[in-house]
Amino acid sequence: MKKVITVMIMVFSIVTLVGCGSATNNTPPAESSATDTATVQKTENRILKDSSDSSSENSTSDSGSKILVAYFSRAGENYNVGTVEKGNTQIMAEMIAEETGGTLFKVETVTPYPSSYDECTDVAKQEQNDNARPELKEAVDDFDDYDTIILGFPIWWGDMPMAMYTFLESYDFSGKTVLPFNTHEGSGEAGTTGKIQSALPQATALEGLAVQGKTAQEDRNDTMTTIQKWLSQNEIN
């Protein structure tokens, strides 16, 4: 019996050691960097707002086809970036609209998502398990006029946020070209191009662009370069 107890103690000491290891490795993102980016963002907010306003008036690209940049993004507390005023995907969406002259459209739900990261993961998971179609706030004006839809979203639980499915099912995409991009924290595109294509059999879904959320938030120049390269590869611009 003594030996059994010894073994048990061995087991538990190893288990707790492992537990400590993961606990110390789990340090929260540095506060200072989060506030730094927040101040940078404030100034950039204004600039980008101007550019997005002008781009919506002139949403025809050089090649003559009309482009819609529809994206979902969530501000607030998030993994790896601290608390942000502008979501990672939104930063990319604004850059893409600026580059292409496309119209920006933010996919927003009637019920906003919690700004706490943990709470948001619970809500997002619940919606995914329920295969929910959360109701959207606004509709795109004259959706039929656009030929190319650039679709942006974060990866939530290895998939698009369910609100994107509501969006895809709200319009007639037949004959349109869909170019997806996403931000993530490791999953990459997580099979979303395939999911978009099967949700929109009448449209042509092209290979998407996946950028790490932290990169989009904190290395804007790198992100811009990646976007420009990606757009010219897809002959949009």
Next chain:
Amino acid sequence: MNQGSKRMMWKKSFKYFIDLLMIALFVLLMSNQYTGQLAHEWIGSGMLFVVLMHHWLNRTWYKALSKGNYNIIRMLQTSIDFILLLLIIAMMVSGILLSRYVFVWLQPETGMNSLRLIHLASSHWTVLLMAAHLGLYLSVFLKRIYRNEKQAIRVIFRLCGIISAIFGLISVMQLNFVDYMFLQTEFYQYSEDSFVLYMIRVVSILLGTASLTHLFMKLKRRIKT
């Protein structure tokens, strides 16, 4: 052959079949990026059944726990077995609660993110510990095979062990196993390998770790005698 030993043979073969099935299912479970979520959940449910079967077939292990002497090797063996048991329970409970289809009626209101992290870390720990567990009992199995077969098979098995150890080690690095085990990365990274290559990687990690454990035990025994 009399009736009793025939039944014994059947039971042994069935045990091996269950063990093999468990390894095969586990390889598929690790490949959930290719199988998709729905299949992952059904395979996981099948795994639950096979794991219970494995425990039932080896129930004498529990009875023998309080008997006999514990030398270092047995202590190590028993510790690994216990840790593995805890890991598998953690993996299965978190998996069931995270379910999108099969056990969706069990979904909790909150704590999903922690459950996801438990599932991510425990599954990657389980790969290595399951392989170590396999390695610790491998000598029993190998003795049975070597008894009836030619020397050639020994060479083949050793070669397999060496190759899988090398490729397994490379794969552990390339698939970022350690990052997941210690939650350095919180999100599973989709691999760009083909399904077949990915499965070969997981099998190599399992066999490689088992072989290294087996080798370690052999050296340990040799030093003692």
